[in-house]
Amino acid sequence: MNPELNYSETQRQEQERTGPLVPKSEQAPGPGRPFRTILALTGASGAIYGLRLLERLRRPGVEIHLLVSHAGLRTLELETGRRLSDLKALADYHYPIRDVGARLASGSYPMDAMVIAPCSIRTMSAIAAGISSNLLLRAADVTLKERRKLILMVRESPLHLGHLRTMVALTEMGAIIAPPIPAFYNRPQTVLELVDYSVERVLDLLGLPAAEARRWDP
DSSP, rough: OOOGGGOHHHHHHHHHHHHSSOOOOHSSBTTOOEEEEEEEOSSSSSSHHHHHHHHHOOOOOEEEEEEOOOHHHHHHHHHHOOHHHHTTSSEEEOOOOTTTTTTGTTTTSSEEEEEEEEHHHHHHHOOOOOOOOHHHHHHHHHHTTOOOOOOOOESSSSOOOOHHHHHHHHHHTOEEEEOOOOTTTTOOOOOHHHHHHHHHHHHHTTTOOOTTOOOOOO
């Protein structure tokens, strides 16, 4: 028998003694490591949602892994005047979208959640079909297969039947469809307040609620 394929009791005991390849302190959020989230921006209108979420995620105990599609970069510059360097300065790590060999492409790398803000219909549809042609799509696929939290801020209207069926399919897979829909009970006075409402709802979904969030409490 090939010794490399001999999963004997002795080998099992040795693995238990030496521990897993990923240290236990790296496997789950806690004193040993921060909450790790992937933040991805795609080409849909609403780059401000991704930018603002990036700003709001910068806090102790949170580690941000940034991905931006080529269309996302163009939208970012057109809508906000910001460039990739501005986003990279706010994130802990950034990965080129074509780097399909990066650690985010493997389920063995401990990650807690992924948010795509904004999420284009093209990206949403590709994820639902299981397409992994770049690192952003692969990371989303890994998030689903590892039963981690995937939040899609889908930015499109109106929606046809194909869009709605795709959303249903993704919801059945475990994703959370969270379109950026503002509320008005808090009487927003600025565009930023409208944006922040949706961003704060996503922070709630991540389990990272914002202390300053204005909530319905009549």
